[in-house]
Amino acid sequence: MSSAQRAPQHFAIIGAGIAGITCARTLVQAGHQVTIFEKSRSAGGRMATRGSAFGSFDHGVQYFTARDPRFLQALETTPKLCKRWSANSVQVLDELGHVTAPGLPSHDAHWVAVPGMKSLVSGWAEPLEAGGCIELQTRVVRIEPDAVKPRQWQLRTESLDGTQHVFSGFDGVLLATPCAQAHKLLQTSEQSKPWIKQLEQVKVAPCWTLMLAFPQAMQPGLSALGPQWNAARSTHHRIAWLARESSKPGREPIERWTVQASAAWSQEHIHDDAPRAEAKLLKAFSEVTGIRAEPAHVDSQRWLYAKTVKPLGKSHLWDAKKGLGVCGDWCLGHRVEDAFVSGLELALAVV
Template identity: 90%
Template sequence: MTTTQRAPRHFAVIGAGMAGIACARTLVQAGHQVTVFEKSRSTSGRMATRSSAFGSFDHGAQYFTARDPRFLQALETTPTLCKRWSANSVQVLDELGHVAGPGLSNHDAHWVAVPGMKSLVNGWAAPLEAGGHIELQTRVNRIEADALLAKKWQLRTEGLDGTQHVFSGFDGVLLAIPSAQAQSLLQTSEQEKPWVKQLDQVKVAPCWTLMLAFPQAMQPGLSALGPQWNAARSTHHRIAWLARESSKPKREPIERWTIQASPAWSQEHIHDDASRAEAKLLKAFSEVTGIRAEPAHVDSQRWLYAKTVQPLGKSHLWDAKKGLGVCGDWCLGHRVEDAFVSGLELALAVV
């Protein structure tokens, strides 16, 4: 008896952000087994949310749009995880913080995950995690041929505590990590040298992110500090984006702001310590918003790989003969949807 259906295979997916989880869940839906490896303590990647005593901050992706019908279909499977954010309040500001143009187009609905941006990826990853298919706090240091099984792969990993482990028996290895990290891992593992050259063409800018809380805005008769808009793109040399976190649906009411530095400024100050970067961005925040009050909470995050400047130009890389693949938002751009499409199309190529 013959069949066109291939036997179930076991794939390692490195990275548990949007691209990695989109890839992994698609493979599982197609009947395959996956093990996801993530160096951090949780899934979500740059769709991240950080908690504080004053409420949460979406310190990675701020919102997402949905144009691809496959992304829309995926979102419809978990409708409680997403809400529309009234982005008609988004302004474009000049260097001095003055409105320089009309709000951004409402052609694309602006969505956020609830109660935090991490909720969408975490929700999709939950069945994988419950089934024991996600290895958190596990950094993959090397990809190599399986020592015992022909035509299989094994991964050498390291935990946060320094413990070493080998995971083996994989039919394929799929990298869903930033391009520079994928390039480094492939080089270290002496795999796919042509891909290393392709990945060298990808350019991704860093981003310093500042998080501020102003509980004094909760005083009777005072609904908000500073401007009446809730989000803005800025041409200020230090700041590219500002958003009032408390304006997003299903968020805590205490006034909180997330500020993302411009790619050029972030690159220039990539090696600053956190306190120095925070002080400079706080000064710029005051200049743009007019908010001079002292925040009760100040925090920051330095993203080394944040916004794609030069994408790969294709949704993924896949070598069916070797069983190696690469995906990520940087393949197509920097949007959340780009990450989803990249992970999905790699999985579809695999199956």
């Protein structure tokens, strides 16, 4: 039977970030059934948006580019979910906030999802969620051969309240998680040993992210606080990136900043508690931007797996005989587009 004639199969997809949702959409379009398992409360992964009393923050991915024609085509199917973000003001700053180099390359359009970065994945996931294909707040703890049909797979899961469950009857299991989590799950499966060493070569850096709001900047007669630019790469030892959230299209007007720490500093302070990390990053933010005002809102997020330092070097892993696959941005790099291409090409290999 050719791949075009293959009977519909049922696949378990672990992870509802852009790689997992892209993979799922492609399989469904090819006539297959999917069940997506996501440990968080919603789809998105690092395409994340956090609300506050002062407006939202894109506390994961800040923007994305679109170079692959397949990604561009996918974005065109939901044009209302994305808008260009004029990043002409992006600069590179030294430790004192001085501009040392021009901004990001102008040939790459910078896109953001609207009204928040999470919206793109959420929008793509809506039909899957409406069809009952997504199990949220469900963490997969083990993958193993089906107890009744050994040629199929079953998943052992745990919900937020500790309730355990077994989902069975899958023709294949596709992991769309951070590399470390994929590695941990694959170790529970004797059939995935050849991949373990490959995954151990992948290196992914953590990132502390700081979120600040300055509603006082909205007072009559008071212009925006701090610098005239809206986003910047930084060589400050604590900070790698800063962005004025209110400068992005479709966002609330209150002055808000998202600050992403450098990989080295984040690794060094990976075990700090949130108040300690926030205080250190706030001090560095003041040094770089010149904003000395007290923020009305301070929040943070510690991403354990944020930016790929050494990728897998191929878009995915797929073993048709075993019915096991792996995808994620870390297969190719750290871009949103890398996650899309990885999820797409795994699905295409499956079908």
